[in-house]
Structure formats: C-alpha cells, structure tokens
Amino acid sequence: MDRSTPSISAASTADDAVIGDREFCTLVQRRGETLLELSSGLAAMRAGEALLTRPLVGRLLLEAGQMETLLDEYGAHQNHCWSRFRALVASLKNFARIGEVLAHMQRRLPSYRLLPVAGDFPTATDERLRRLTEVVAAVAAALVEEALAVGIELPTIAPPPVCNDDAQPAGRLARDRGDRISSDTATTVPRLATEFLNLAVDGDLLRAAAQVAPEDHAACFPDPVSEERLRQLTFRFHNLQSLYDTHVAGTSSESADGDLPILRGHASVIYHLLEIATDLAHYHERHANPRTADAVLRERPVVDTDATMATLFGYAMAFSSDYLAGGQRLCQGILRRYAEPGRLDCPVPSYRGFHVRPSNLVARIVAYYGSSVQMRLDDRLFDAASPFELFRANETINARKRRWLASEIARVHPDCAEFCAPQAVTAAVLAIVHRLADEGKIMLYRQPLEFSDQLGRRQGSVLENSVAEIAQLQATGQLEIRTDLTVTFIGDRRVLADLDLLARCGYGEDAFGNNVVLPKALSYLRR
Template sequence: MADLLSQSAQIEELLDAYGARNNQQWSRIRSLTATMKLFADVGYELLHIKHSLPLYRLLPIQRDFAADTARSLDLTHDILVRAAGWILTQAARLNLPLSTTPPNPQDYAEHLPPGRLPSDRPVRRVKSTSETVTHLATAYLNLAADSELLYIAGRTEPADYAGCFPKPVSEDSLRYLNFRFHSLQALYDTHVSETEIEYLDADLPILRGHISVIYHLLEIATHLVHYYERHLNIRTGDSSLRRKPVIAPETLLDMLMSYSITYAGLYLDLGRHLCHAMLKCYAEVGTIKAPVPCYRGFHVRPATLVAKIVQHYGSDVHMELSGQNYDASSPLDLFRANEKINAQKRRWLVTEIEHLSRPDGDLSDSQIRTTVLDVLFKLTEQGKLVIYQQPLQLSGEFSHEGILLEKVTAEIARLQATGQIDIKTDLSIAFTGDKRVLSDLKLLAKSGYGEDRFGNNITLPKELAYLRR
C-alpha cells in the first residue's frame, strides 16, 4: 500500500507539472491517478488501525469496530482494483507503453515475525503527576467540545447523508479537527509518553489510544470528503469526471458517515467519560467565594453557564448559599437558590425602607403610589435599586389592611418579581470542588456570569470559549 501511495503521488506530481488536469486528453488519467493516491492513503490508514487495535486498548462499544474496519478495507481494495483497471485502459488509449510482465504478488507479501521488542528504556520523570494529567484531560475535553460535528452521523438517516454537505460536514471542518487531534496526540507524546505516570496510571495509555484512533479516522474522513466534494458532489464536483466514478456517491457517503465519522464520535464520547474520571481522581478540592449574579440572580443564563462549566469537566461541585448546598451541575437546582436570594433581598429591603421618612395615617391609593415611587427613587439614587422599566407599572389599587411599610414592601416586591426593578445587595456564594473547575467559575463570575447589570450579553474570556458552543 505504501508503494502504491508513493508511485501514484509521484505520477500525479508529474502530470500536474505538465498541466494534465486541464487537458481534455489527459485529465481522465490524471483524475484516476489522484483516485489511486487518495484511496491508497485511505487503505494505509485502515491497515494502520487494523494492526494497531490491540495496542489502542479501546473501551468496549456495542458495535464491531474491527469487522467494520475490515469491510472498509475490502471496499478500498475493490476501488483500487477498479481504478487500476481503468488506468490501464486510459494508458492504452494514450499509447503509453505497458509492462507485459505483471508484478509477482510474493514481492509484496509481508511475513512478520511474532512478538514485540521489550520496553526497556528508562522512564522519564515529570514534575507534577496531577498537573500533567489535568492538563492533558482538560485539553481533550476542550477539543471534544469543538467536535460536535462527529455526532452528526448518529443523528442523520443514511438517505439524508448528502444533505449534510457542505454544512455541517466539509473538507475544511474535518481537516481542522484532524489537525487538532494530531496536535493532541503530539501533546500526549511530548508530556506523557515514556514517563513514570504512564506506567503508574493505566488510564493514560487508554486515553492515548482513543486520541490516536480518532485522529486516524479523521484522516480517512478528510480524504473521503475531499473525494466527494471534488469528484462526486453534484454542486462542486467536476461534471466530466462524475460520469463514470470508481465509487458510487452513496457507497462513499456510507463509508464516510457510517464508519469514519460514526466511530470517531463513539470513541470521542468514551474518551470524554474517561477524562471526567481521571479529573476526579486527580482533583484538588478548594473553595472560592463569588458574588451573586447582579441581574436577577441565578436565572436561566448564569445558571446554565455555571452548570455547563461543571458538566464540561464532569467534576462534583456544589454551591453554598446561607448554609444550603446546591448541585452546581444542575441549572434547575441553581434556580432554587433564587428563592433564598430574593428572600434575603426582601428582608434587606424592609430594613432600608424603615430608615426612610414616610407619611403617617390612613392614605389613599394615590398617596400610597406616591410613597412607593418616592421610596423607589430614593433607593435608586443611593445605588440600592436598579430600574429596568420606565414608566413603572404600579398596582391600580392597594390593600387597606396592614401598615404602610407592609404595603410599600409588598408593592416593591411585586415590581421585582415582574422584572421591572431589582434590588442590589452584596450577597455572595461559595463554590467547592475541583480547583480547575473553580478557576473557570471564578473567571465566569468576574465576567458577570455572561451579562451586564441590565441582562445584556457580554463577551466571555477566551478560556471559556467552550461555553459558546
């Protein structure tokens, strides 16, 4: 396969140097040569996966990856044989001299001896096991957050595969992911391979296997999508070359989506769960204090962002407010904290209103309304209230039961509940859990939990880019 790849690459370069691609007489043999090169490369990657499977130590899945790899290899073999036959036909048409002696298959037989060389090189030492593993697992999780494309095949019926191009599937998107996973593999080999922690932590070689198999599957996917876009796609392919393709579009899409992208997504997900478990093992527990979100507390946006950070790392983090704990990975649990936050705001409001001068005696609805507005504006001037809506929609009438303080407090609480105003306090919360997660939560809090005091979106730091996906 390597010989075929090398020869076809050299012939393609030669043909391109003389402009064969744009020549009516020579474009067909140039296209077939490119096909040979591409599928020889695909075959080489498939053979690599086939022979490396025992070393990858991949976690089990419900599908037979080895059998599907063998089927893809058989399909690639058929494509190469067909393309080679058509090249011979084109060569004869172009009056190119052909060898009369076919190559001897035994020249390409690989009789490999059994066994492996012993691993007897001295191991390298790293400064901090926890720091190294955390760095690698975090890099994997961040890349996994960028790889939602790999789940598209599982959500698409085979009949609809063609509709996935050029969005969300394209050569550009797959080539980018391929490069990122190759870089992640290099990160592992630089910082973890042949170190003492690789021998001590059995999960690390398993993670390396998942990174590597995803990388090689993406190599295959990139080649296949390139061929589809260049030769088979009705919108982007060369019409003169689509008349007689060496592989049917449906067959290629099935190999691309059902094999390469599907298995890359399955092993990506297993690697994510593995990283979550590793981060839990190496977690350094700490606690940070943070302010309560200034705009309506833990409503949908801040609660969701906090939960996404915790879910991203798969760690156990809880939020503490006034002696009560909340699961920081659950937006619904964080919503419950607003009940306590609003109750504390109302208690603080009563104290503040008591300090302001108010009229005495029985008051009409108009006088109560005036008193409410007077209290609101005084508290706003002192920076203790934020008014979100002008003009305020006050109640049409007020209860004549209870004292004036109760009526004013109830009306201001109603305005807060309807989102017309909010009460500013210095309430704080505490997050306890893995320090790596706490670091991102601290960044989120400094960024206003993704919104300003009026609830408008604000840009998050680049370290939290995974939240935008």
C-alpha cells in the same frame, strides 16, 4: 537593464513552451513504469484476491506521489488529454493512503485498549479494508485503461505478481527500558483531559453526521461536513496525541495510571478515523460532488459514491463519535482524580439572581468537567451541577434582599415604621421607590412603573407597604433589587476558573437580562 533580466526571460519562455503529447507520453511511460506495473497487477487480479498490505500500499503511495508531482509540473490537470489520467493517479494515491491508515489500525487495535462501543469495530475495520482493496483495484484498472487511451504502450510492461507478503511475527519487543522522569505530568494530564473535552464539544458534527440517513449523505456537504472542517479536527487530535507522547508516554505516571494509555488509544484511533474521513471528503468534493467536482471523474465515475459515503459516514465518523463519547467520560474521571480543591467567591447574578440562564450556564460548566462543585450561600450548600438546585438558592437570595431592602427603606425614610393615612402611605411608597432607583439601589426595567391596585390599601406601616409593593414589582419583572450578595463555589480549581470567567461576564447577561457574548474560553457553552 539588470543582468538578471535575460535569464528570467529565458526561464519564463521555457516555462511557457508547449510540450508535445508524444514527447510527454514517452516521459510518463518512462517515469511511471513501476506505477503502471503495480496498477496492471492489481487490475489483473480477480475480486477478493488482492489485499492492501503495507508493503503494497507503501509502493503505491511512493509511485503515485511521484507521478502526481510530475503531472502537476506540466499542468496535466488543465490539459484535455491528460486531466483524467492525472485525476486517476490522485485518486489512487488518496485511496491507497486510506488503506494505509486502515492497515495500521488493524494491526495496532490490541494496543489501543479502547473502551467498548455499540458496534464491532475490529470486524468493521477488516470489512472496510477488504472493500477498499476492491476500490483501489478498480481505480488501478481505470488508470491502466486511461494510460492506453493517452497512448502509453503497455504491452512492453508485463504485470508482475502484486507483493502481498506482509507476514510478521506476533508480539512486541520486551519493555525493558526504565520510565522517563517528567516533572510536569501532574499539570499536563489535566490539560490533556481538558483538551479532549474541548474536542468532544467541537466533534458535534461527528455525532450529527453519524445519524444521517444514507439517502441524505450528499446533502451534508458543505455543511455540516466538509474536508476543511474534518482536516482542522484531525490536526487538533494529532496535536493531542503528540502532546501525550512528549509529556506522558513512558513516564511513571503512565505506568501508575491505567486510564492514561486508554486516553492515548482513543485520541489515536479518532485521529486515524478522521484521517480517513478527511480523505474521503476530499475525494467527494474534488471528484464526485455535482457542485464542486471536476467533471473528468464525475461524468465517468470509477468509484461507487454510495460505497465511499458509507465508509465516510457509517464507519469513520460513526466510530469517531462513539469513541469520542467514551473518551469524554474517561477524561471527566481523570479530571476528578487530578482535581485541585479550591474556593471562589462570586457575585450573585444582578438580573433576577440564579434564574434560568445563569443556572443553566453554571450547571453546564460543572457537567462539562464532570467534577463535583457545590455553591455555598449562608449555611446552605447547593449542587452546582443541578439548575434546579441553583433555582432554590433564589429563595435565600430574595429573603436576604428583602432584609437588606428594609434597612435601605429605613435609611431613606426614617419614619417608615409609622402608620399613616392611605394617601400618605401611597406618596411615601412612591417617594421611596424613586429615591432608591435614583441611588441605584434598585434597577427599573419598566417606566412608568405599573403599581398594584393594593398600593395605599394594605394594612401596616410605610415600611411594610413599601416592602410588599417592591416585592410585587419585582415579581412582575418591573424592577430588581440590587445588592452586593456573594456566593462561594467549592470544587476543582479548573472548574472554578471557568465559573469565575462566567461571573465576570455577568453570567451571560447584562443588568437588563439581555444576552452577552461569552469569551472564547467558554465557547463550549455556545453549542
């Protein structure tokens, strides 16, 4: 047997040993003295007296975090006696962390330079901080009550006055350091703006949740709202903020472009609001949701569910949505200023040209970036941001197809200019259509083809009859004329890159008009 085996066995035995409630109670009382003192002080205050200042929040987070670690080391969440105590400690830490974010935003709001929104965000933030203080005091009171219930002797702990002194002088230090030199700002700024636009698309859940009626808040879990989705979005906004601070903050580009600090402020405030939303969603899923929550707090609630839902939906996600919309418009303006002109030649969509689906996808890409892009066909320019403009291009496309078709008919039927008897015209038209289909010059969508009752009855040559009949079959969706027509898009290279990717994917459809899966880089078009 290996020499390490006895020590491993001894460690396992020690881990499996059961500690007595009295012994554990003494341990918690000793290690949690400061936390219980703070909780007693908060519980003793009358409504409206307490204020979640940053010094107080910092002490609560430190002490609650250490206590939570201790409780988890001993498996308190699986113990009947201690599970509620552990849940209350976790809740106190959770709401204190929300208070920390609110207090941070309250102080930093003037520096964010946020664009105006419909609601009064500063006043709403003050109100939420006041209400959250009441929530923290209620959880602290419940923790003190539970401490007594598990046998902790509180009389020896005199509730001290809660330190609410957060007095700080107004103003900031002088900005007397020179600008940083950054060689990649010209590429980083468009990247930041583009990523913000991507996040604006992924933030659809914020816009949707902000419109939900209060009585339907609980029904939003787990779809579209969940801790997991909010946490992922929070992480991405944090990355965006970090990218800005690494490459743009303190540079001459930031000093010269007043929109850049505004972009940073929007990314920051959305990040902090999502932090709050994530913690509230966590509390609801872990402690209040009938389907997922632990019964220790759900059966004897301490925090009013309607109040937490109002903060989650009516404050955190609603203002996130508003600032996301403002930031989206800001980023589109930034991209227009940082545009790099370019040209891109693309094939015309093989299935019916620029009909509804290709035109809408092209226009959505252009609108997504907010840039000006034109499509050139022959000597005509079309606004690529307008599907109806692109529809009109089909008139020119179809005219060119008909001219090309006439030359192809002359190639496969040299005598097409002749006038023949009706039966001979019918046979010639049928032979021409099937010859062109066999050569791949036209794509058949229906077989057998349903020719019109005018076949063989029209006046004119074989060429004129063939062009007219094929045009009729094309108009009824039975075939499409295949050509190598191209158009030229003119605009910002970033937009052109996505248009090129779309064109390589057949503009979202195959040769028969069926949907195809778009690549991940164009995922914003799937929403």
